[in-house]
Amino acid sequence: MRGLFKRTAPAGAPDTAALGTDALALRVPSGTMVPHACIGLACGKGGATRRVEHGARLAAGDSKSAYCFHPGPYSIELTPFAAAPEIGLQLSFVVDDPDPRVAQQRFDLYLASEGGEGVSLAAFALAVDSALQRELAQGNLELPPCTTLDEWNLFRAGLNQLLYQRFGVTVEDCLPVDLGDRVDYAQLLLARAVDVRAKSAVSAPAPSVPALTDAQALRRLFLELPGVTSALRLVALPPGQALFRQHQALLQRLDGVALLFATMPSLELAAPGIALDVASRAARERHSAGAVLALDEAWSLAARFAHAPAASWFDDADRIVANLEHHGAGRRASEHA
Known part of the structure; x- marks a missing residue:
């Protein structure tokens, strides 16, 4: 009768043996036991996350998704x-x-x-x-x-x-x-x-990262823009009214961009029950992709906050926020593109 009460992985659970070698993280179903030396992560629909130690059962509950990851090296x-x-x-x-x-x-x-x-x-x-x-x-x-x-x-x-x-x-x-x-x-x-x-650039392009779908792009913008805003809010500024006012203006604009993308219309619909035409859908996808590129630049800019004087990166910050505003407004106004 030995093994009668042995815990088994939920049906359809992925093989977590690759964690720590070929995989950093794997999505797992609720009820998965977090493997030894790994960490579980329950992710809520609004972006909140909760870590679960190894040996515990990862009960995602109402969470949108759950992962197991290995910290490395x-x-x-x-x-x-x-x-x-x-x-x-x-x-x-x-x-x-x-x-x-x-x-x-x-x-x-x-x-x-x-x-x-x-x-x-x-x-x-x-x-x-x-x-x-x-x-x-x-x-x-x-x-x-x-x-x-x-x-x-x-x-x-x-x-x-x-x-x-x-x-x-x-x-x-x-x-x-x-x-x-x-x-x-x-x-x-x-x-x-x-x-x-093909009349492409002569120099080789950056590595080809798979393109995001419109829904994936909007999810990234919805979840990550508040994080970028928080990083900017924590920047230590030197004394002076001019930089302080610029800083406050950037924060207000980023808050507006975050709200804009959080209330974006569906890719398929022009209005409830009215399908969006193909050209307008393509325009929405193009603006979503452009906004994600600006988001990546915003994270890269955040990496320079601690090492460069504020005056040196304000112009870049203004350009990045302007690109986010442009693509946000373009996606919302693309109904008749």
Whole structure:
């Protein structure tokens, strides 16, 4: 009769053996037992999250979704410059223990907003690569040839803050690596030739992160804009009325943008019972995608709050908020696009 009362996983539960190796997180059904060395996360419909320790049963209740994740450590390889794929970085990172100073951990928000059916290590590496390449291309991070120790330390500090603000992970180590023996240059040149014939940019684009659906984009904006606003609200400003007023104006505009996206119309409907035409639906999707790009830039900007004087990033903040306002207004007004 031994094993009569053995607990079994709920029907349809995913195999959690990949956690900590090939997967950071997996979506699981309510009632799943949190595996050893892992952490459970119940995500509410409004974005609230609750962690559950290993060995306990993850009862999601009225929550929208539930996840199990392994804190790591993990190791990934990055290509900071798309046009120079032989230059690589070996990155080790972990998901830290909860910070008691904040109401919600950034990694928990990342899972609630972007977790989907789970986060594989390969997909996460692609997202990190895309974020890093964008920051280097825009000059927000610098990794020059023959980097000095001071330049490397400055880059590392910026990279650490970027990955914490954008994904909620902490970098443990980062080392340069030569990936030249793994690059298929013939295939790379062929792909670039195709790009040129298609009148694309000659330089290689950022890694191709899968496009979000309109619903996924709106969910990200709904859940993450309050987090961006909170990060901006906590910025320590130097004395002076001018910066204070600019800061307050940005906060008010971000609050307006968050409310705008929280009350967005459905993708399919022009009015209750009236279907939206195809061209207008495409316009709504285009504006949602543009707003998410601005949201990613906002998180990247938040990573610079602690290391750069406020006067140096206010123009960027104004541009990002203006893009969010533009895409929010465009999506709402796209009924007759």
